[in-house]
Amino acid sequence: MKINTKQVLIFFLILTYLSGQFDLSRLGIFNIELEVRYVFLFATILIMLIICKSDDKFKPINKLTNFFFITSLLYLLLLILSFFNSNDSTVASDKIEHVMFLVVLIGLTYLSIRLFNNMDELITTVMKIFLVVSLFYMLPVLISVLGGDSRGSIGVGGPNVVTRILFFGLIAAIYLYMYYKKTFYFLIGVLLFISIILVGSRGGMISAFICLGILMLANIKKENFMKINYKLLIPIFMSLPIVYFLWDYLAEVYTSRFLGLVIDDLHYAGRDTIMENSIATIGENPVWGHGLNAYAVEIGGNYPHNIIIEVLLELGVIGLFVFLPLIIMSIVLLRFLKISVICILPFYILLVSMFSGELFDFRYFFLWGLITLPLLREPPLKNNLQEDNNIYLKSLLRMNQQNQR
Template sequence: MRSFLGKEIWVCFFLGVSVYLGLATGSVFPVGDDALFVVFIAFIYFFSMLLAVQGLGVFARFRDYFFLCVPVSFCLLVSLFRAEEPGYAIEKIEGAILITLIVGPLLSFLMGRIGKDGAIFVFLIVALMFLFLTVLYKAKFGFFDRSVRYFINGPIVYGWIMGYCAVLAIYLLNEGHNKKVLYPVLIAFVFAMLWTKSKGPVVAFSAVFLVVSYKWLRIKDLAVIAAAFALFSYLYSGDIADYFSRFSVFSRLIKGDVSEADAGSISARLEMLDVSLRIFMEYPVWGVGIGNWKHFSEMEYWYPHNIFFEILSEMGIVGLGVFLTVILYLFVRGGWLSKISIIYFVLCSSFSGDLSYLRFLLVFSMGFLIADRRFYLERNDKCI
């Protein structure tokens, strides 16, 4: 990462902000947001693309993302022709594919300039900056009020981002980078994820942590993390019971009790999945069309809060088959970090979020796959 600490530091930081904002907003021009914020986002992307096109190979990186996105894009476009609300459907496609094609090459370009670890380091710095702004915002408008936005995002997306940043911090720890810096960073991101009270990121991070702790973390690392959580539990013991009441849904699921309702009720989730299966049985091949789940479900929700059932009901067996094939390809061909990224975001997508959130999985898993492949090719060229 020493190459990062040079004259290009501000260029790299600017690209990191672009990647973060693209993933966080899921839109080049956020619909319904303040006009000034729209102009700011547009300026960020315009200037970032000017920087990126100056670099050798940026179009090759865009090409890599483009060809990897073609199968999913084809199914989405076919499904778009049957959308009852084209505007809503286009927003989903924009979040899933267009943002991937814009943000992905920027991330890949950044990794090409300062390496994979350097790009991750920049992304974490940017995430910490937005975490600080989020703390200030929530302190003014409602620090523990989950209905108050987490600055740019709601609790679901922000929980996704914070949990994944914690995963990236663990990766850098394994790579031997400064532990005195990364321990506080890791703990900050984990607490920020817990702060959102979102079930998906907590379950996903817990599952990933069990996997990576065996491969990446040492006993000393686990002891430091455990000590930090023990201290937190002691200082805030009065709030622990109230916090975990949101997660009582899991104990009810184990007991088979789905009668009690809360904001993330198991009974509601099961009903949404049952409705999705009913829609699929009626339209098994191509589904009902992107964004049409709410019109066929007769429920108050807009989507089933599970990306697999959303694709199955709206894009049919063809769409789900293509989607699973792409994920399987990325998982098999990708390195360890790509695999962990896929596991994390697939688990998150199984609890919350809609099709537009697919950008997280695609950007990072494709980005690390491309970076590892280019490193492998360059290393082989040097050996010849």
């Protein structure tokens, strides 16, 4: 497979998103405090300059994508300006770097997607990269559980971070199976689905189940939905030994983390106190908010683990008014799941951000929004493969139903 410069650009761009706040000193090898995202960001900018120098022009893009891009930047600009509304400029300044980094990252993403002649090449490249990355997350999860751990982990990332990448990989596996019709992608998708449960992140599991359910419902009215696709029987039967081998581990984590802490006896893990304090603080200045990094300034702690609460704390109703179109667009994309399964991803990020994380963890929302919105003009698939998609998703959800029994 020939790799062109644009694909290399996308590779480093995605690595910039994935690197988060990972510091080289955490490896114990380098005696230097340097977050790797800056290395990948520099590489991304350098490659883009090389591409632009070769007279590659930016392609036109639909108005909805432009609106999403401008609205995202407007919201981030308001956040930067809200620094002057903070009661503690020292604490507020801790977040400025993250916001400015997001401005640059979103700008690079917007320019990168406009370098591609068609969305088919871009989406396929992105999905392959995320699938490969998800394998590096999936394998340690499986090994840790098989080694006796009570839930899956990778050692260097929290469960919420790991679950997000695994779900991206799952959607990538579904997409690539639809695209290439190779059993390998189906089996990898099954393993990724199992790994999501094994990690045991309640918010991640709930969001994944909801999104897979939406993908099912989006296609349930098709006339050929109930027809048997015999081509899928082979990968389905091939996946059964995998499910059987991991069943006991799967059932144990699912029962303890999901049924035990969500269904039988809801465990808030302090989120109820965080929510109560946040709402009280929002009420003190509901219109303009309390400025940048308001949760740390006014309440103490890192962040409220809910993106809507974070918006209201920092920018009040004014900020929510600017942020609301982004939410609406992620919901509107659900109407276009028949175009591509990846249209579920902005909504998925919105869902998981209701349970955990902060604005910088929310960065994937901007990535998937900018990648999926252009699809409303140009479908990425060569032909309609939704029948395979329906049956594949149905088999994954059936595994979940068996766990509940």
